[in-house]
Amino acid sequence: MVKKERKLLIVDDNIDFINFIRKALGDEDYKLSIALDGNTAIEKALQETPDLVLLDLKLPDLSGEEVLERMKKGNKDVSVVVITGYGGDQVAVDMMRKGATDFLTKPVEPQILIKAIKNALEIRDAQQEDKQLDLFPSLERFFPFFAHEIRNPLHAISGALTIIQRRSNLSDEILAQSINIIKEETQHLNEFVQECLNFVRPVQKVRSVEVDINEVIYVTLNIITHIFENESKTVRVVTEMDPNLPKIYSNYEEIKQALLNIIKNAYEAMPMGGELWIKTIQESGSPRHVEMIFVDNGVGIKKEALPSLFHPFFTTKPLGTGLGLAVCRRIISERNNGKIFIESEEGKGTTVRVRLPIDRRLEDPLEKTDGI
Ligand code: ADP
Numbered sequence: 487m488v489k490k491e492r493k494l495l496i497v498d499d500n501i502d503f504i505n506f507i508r509k510a511l512g513d514e515d516y517k518l519s520i521a522l523d524g525n526t527a528i529e530k531a532l533q534e535t536p537d538l539v540l541l542d543l544k545l546p547d548l549s550g551e552e553v554l555e556r557m558k559k560g561n562k563d564v565s566v567v568v569i570t571g572y573g574g575d576q577v578a579v580d581m582m583r584k585g586a587t588d589f590l591t592k593p594v595e596p597q598i599l600i601k602a603i604k605n606a607l608e609i610r611d612a613q614q615e616d617k618q619l620d621l622f623p624s625l626e627r628f629f630p631f632f633a634h635e636i637r638n639p640l641h642a643i644s645g646a647l648t649i650i651q652r653r654s655n656l657s658d659e660i661l662a663q664s665i666n667i668i669k670e671e672t673q674h675l676n677e678f679v680q681e682c683l684n685f686v687r688p689v690q691k692v693r694s695v696e697v698d699i700n701e702v703i704y705v706t707l708n709i710i711t712h713i714f715e716n717e718s719k720t721v722r723v724v725t726e727m728d729p730n731l732p733k734i735y736s737n738y739e740e741i742k743q744a745l746l747n748i749i750k751n752a753y754e755a756m757p758m759g760g761e762l763w764i765k766t767i768q769e770s771g772s773p774r775h776v777e778m779i780f781v782d783n784g785v786g787i788k789k790e791a792l793p794s795l796f797h798p799f800f801t802t803k804p805l806g807t808g809l810g811l812a813v814c815r816r817i818i819s820e821r822n823n824g825k826i827f828i829e830s831e832e833g834k835g836t837t838v839r840v841r842l843p844i845d846r847r848l849e850d851p852l853e854k855t856d857g858i
């Protein structure tokens with residue numbers, strides 16, 4: 487994948503600080519532009535359409551607030567990270583209310599600066615993606631609107647929470663717990679929005695590469711142990727991978743997403759622990775395909791729920807989104823010409839089978855002549 491060079495506009499009248507930023511970004515691939523005062527900054531933000539603006543609030547001509555407002559007026563999608571002097575938290579909160587993506591306090595550590603820039607760019611990318619999805623009808627039209635409306639306040643909540651956390655006495659147990667609840671719930675909402683977006687992600691975004699299914703399963707299991715830290719102690723995973731499994735030609739991230747949704751469901755079905763057995767095999771039918779089998783001995787599924795499993799928003803969990811399997815079906819069947827089957831018995835467990843065809847491009851050329 488070709489990495490896009492990002493345009494950064496640095497707005498600050500302090501040459502030392504500009505040089506510090508330049509140095510901090512040393513190896514990173516950014517195209518920098520500088521504005522030493524507010525008026526130049528507003529002009530450059532319009533003309534150069536930077537991906538991100540780093541805005542110092544103390545400028546010789548205009549207040550940072552005015553600069554932010556006028557930049558947003560010229561282009562409401564401009565992404566701005568505000569940099570304040572020590573003790574400027576209140577101003578920072580006001581600025582975030584006016585549409586800044588994040589704020590940093592001087593002096594700032596180089597790693598924190600780089601991380602903030604990357605985060606802000608990620609948020610911007612997500613917002614651009616939301617906009618692209620606007621082309622899709624009905625349900626697909628609703629999600630981007632929805633994502634946009636939810637993500638922005640969520641980001642403001644996270645920012646404000648960082649300030650609360652920094653200024654609070656966390657030895658107060660109730661306060662610390664309350665902060666954690668807000669954090670967890672914010673994260674849950676963020677994940678929900680992400681799942682909605684995964685569901686409607688347009689097909690043209692799909693990029694195919696050689697994918698080693700065994701490897702994706704191991705990577706996914708690794709992610710799972712982080713998500714389900716507690717459950718991982720009581721869920722035993724047994725793998726039986728075909729060492730000669732051919733690679734398939736597909737979109738790595740999407741396959742990982744689908745397998746993550748399946749394995750997540752298995753873990754969620756075994757809150758008191760259990761066993762998850764994962765097997766991969768190569769099938770010689772036509773077209774040639776690989777098969778993955780996931781067997782858990784969790785709570786299982788009621789007979790009457792089986793026909794609804796792949797419907798968007800069908801869930802039996804209090805905090806479920808009901809989008810996991812809908813996304814799986816979209817990725818496996820619609821995008822990869824594969825199949826997904828689920829068998830289950832309430833109280834006994836569930837078996838999920840996934841079949842994915844091996845793209846011709848990866849087949850042995852000798853085998854291609856078979857049958858001719
Ligand atoms: P969610 O996990 O958010 O509920 P999914 O689309 O991933 O949404 O799953 C839909 C429903 O299918 C779940 O709520 C659950 O009832 C059922 N389900 C899926 N996988 C399993 C499993 N391994 N064991 C038991 N139930 C499952």
Ligand code: MG
Nearest residue numbers: 747751810811
């Ligand atoms: Mg799920």
